[in-house]
Amino acid sequence: MRLKSFLSSGLFMSGLAAGTSFNSTQPPTGFPPCDALMQAGLEKSILLPTEPSYAARIESYWSLNSRQHPFCIVQPRNAKEVATAMTALLGADSAGDWHIAIRSGGHNSGGANNIDNGVTIDLVHLNEATYDKKTNLASVGPGAKWMDVYAKLAKDDVLVTGGRDGDVGVGGFLLGGGSTFFMGTEGFGCDAVKNYEVVLTNGTIVNANEKAHSDLWLALKGGGSNFGIVTRYDMEALPNKKLAHKVRTINITHAPQIARDFVEFTDNYEKFTNDALVVYLTHNATISKETIVGTIQVNTEGKVNSTGFEKLDEIPDIAPAQYDHITLAEAAAGSQVAGGTWMCEATLTFSNTKGLMKKAISMHERYVRDMKNAIGEENFATMFFFQPMPTMFGDISKRRGGNMIAFDLEEKNAVLWTAGVVVKTNQQDRIHSQSLMNKMTADLKSYSKSIGGATNLVYLNYADTTQDPLGSYGAKNVDYLKGVAKRYDSEGLFQTRFPLGFKISSVGS
Ligand SMILES: Cc1cc2nc3c(=O)[nH]c(=O)nc-3n(C[C@H](O)[C@H](O)[C@H](O)COP(=O)(O)OP(=O)(O)OC[C@H]3O[C@@H](n4cnc5c(N)ncnc54)[C@H](O)[C@@H]3O)c2cc1C
Structure with a gap:
């Protein structure tokens, strides 16, 4: 029997307190928080597990880590309905062990945006x-x-x-x-x-x-x-403006030069503030047996060959890359990492030095070796990112009213390091991969401390659940x-x- 007809048959007693009347036009769901949402008049905004749109919404989470199955999903249409949902859920019988999740884009890779035991408030309609x-x-x-x-x-x-x-x-x-x-x-x-x-x-x-x-x-x-x-x-x-935007691939043998040029770029950022640089390492056996270095080089004023990238551009590409003149909308639409896999992530910052960059690069190679032994080369792909975090970013934030993050950028230029791994097999392999990643992150942190190169910031948007970004x-x-x-x-x-x-x-x- 499908859940809806089972519920309406009356064979199922809802979780409503005895004697409470149920005013919704829909049958009770058996879950007190979902019933409370219905009674609050949000029937039309609720997705139940029996509905195809529920399954589609779960599938739309970016990583498999997040594809849990709440009792129901509520999709408010405006702030007032969010307030109604908030009041209904917090007023529902909270006995037992159920909780509330919030979803916006659903892109968080660690599963913090959905819940098995509880209700997910999905803000998809608040998309103005x-x-x-x-x-x-x-x-x-x-x-x-x-x-x-x-x-x-x-x-x-x-x-x-x-x-x-x-x-x-x-x-x-x-x-x-x-x-x-x-x-x-x-x-x-x-x-x-x-x-x-x-x-x-x-x-x-x-x-x-x-x-x-x-x-x-x-x-x-x-x-x-x-x-x-x-x-x-x-x-x-x-x-709105057109960006000069280039994505390059470079042989790993050039890693030492890239480390040198990245550090120089970060230390001189105030000379080319319209430039943005992201360097990444990727190991994906379906593409190459060797690690590949990538760079994303952008000038937000559309200037090609900015002096910021002069040194980097001397390093040869694997395949020739050109600057595109594209809008931010085009750049974003053309840059979407595919989802639908298990994900591991961790992050750190450390002082902007060649030594620490080289250490982080060598740790990536060690991680790849460990992962090959642990889950097999074909079952994972790495993406480790390096982003400049110079003190001047802190100055800009201060000028604009301050924030909670930038305090740490007061003393020395730093590197924002982010390890990301796609695991193509199962949750067990993901846990194994995350444990190796956490050990590597701890090693990199203690190495940076040992040479006086540690910085505090653990950037929230890239942190693993075991890390403490707010702390x-x-x-x-x-x-x-x-x-x-x-x-x-x-x-x-x-x-x-x-x-x-x-x-x-x-x-x-
Ligand atoms: C491929 C990829 C690229 C990325 N690129 C960048 C990047 O360029 N720069 C960067 O800084 N980060 C980046 N990130 C990290 C990204 O910013 C975070 O994962 C972010 O949380 C995603 O936002 P979302 O709205 O999709 O979040 P969700 O997954 O929907 O939510 C994330 C968390 O925020 C909470 N939350 C969401 N909305 C609200 C709300 N309205 N009110 C209260 N709580 C809320 C959720 O409950 C959850 O805990 C990237 C991540 C990936 C996987």
Whole structure:
């Protein structure tokens, strides 16, 4: 018997408290939180496991890590409905062991955006991207994907400083900070946010900006999912423009030169602030038996052959690469890492030195060897990224009102290192791969410490669940975040009923 007819047959008793009448036109689901959503009038916004659209929505999560199966998925259509869902879920009988998850783009690779035992609030319909010429603000919904945001805003000839991979969502990206092509002039993505619309656990909707709820505004800039559900980001817009954009592949034998040139680029960033550089190492046996080095070289003013890349461009390509003149929308649409696999991820920052870059490169080779022995060469692909993190990014953030991340960029130029691995087999192999990755990350951290090259920041958007990005913000910022969380959610419900992601209440406990 299909679940719906089973439920309506009356053979199934719902989880409603005895004597409670059920007012919805739909039959009870058997799950108190889903019934509470129905009673609150959100029937039309609920997906039940019996419906094909439910299965399709689970499939749309980027990594397999996230494809869990909640009791039901609620898809509010606006901030008011988010508030209704918030109130209904927090008012439902919380006995037992069920919780609430929030999804925006669904791109988080660690599974912090969905839940088996509980309900997922899916913000897919909050996907606006509109521009107000008078204020020069673009209002962007959390459920939108960056490639769609850029395409919509391009109609008004503006852009915002968001993600580089077009499939990444707005909501999670901006809460973790947001590393973009525009770091050299605009700082982190969150530095462009002038106002956050937030649904708090008491069901009220507030606007947090420099003037109103300014403590919440600052905390949201990198403070993660700790205060409420953000339903709109109002971001300062920039004129739309064509980027000079080039993706290169280079033989691994040139790694020492690349390490040298990356470090020099980062140390001289203030001379070419419109340039953006990402270097990566990839080992994918279906493409090559050897590790390949890739670079993504961008000039946000469309200038080809910027002096920033002069040295790097002396290194020969495997296949000749040219600069394309493309919009951000085109760059994002053309840059989407395929999903549908198990994922492992971890991240660190360390001082911008050739020695540490070379160490990190050699650790990638060691990791590849270990992975070949552990799960077989054909069953995984690596992507280890290096991004400049010079102190000047911190200066830009400070100028724009500050954030929770950039404090660590006060003393020395750093490298943002991110290890990513696609596991093509199963969850067991993923766990094995993650354990090897965590050991490598610990080794790299202790090596950087041993030579005086450690830096604190663990960048939230790339962190593994065992890492402590909020704790890496330092005692002062941790206290600040705890204070803001307490002021806006005095019962700590966002910490306990929405337990996924990095929670400030877990830091230092
Ligand atoms: C291929 C790839 C490329 C990437 N590129 C970049 C990059 O260029 N720069 C960068 O900084 N990061 C990048 N990331 C990391 C990315 O920013 C994070 O995974 C981010 O969390 C994804 O955002 P999302 O909206 O898709 O998040 P989701 O997966 O939907 O959510 C992430 C977390 O945030 C919470 N959350 C989401 N929306 C809200 C909300 N509105 N209110 C409260 N809590 C919320 C969720 O509960 C969850 O814990 C990349 C990741 C991948 C896999």
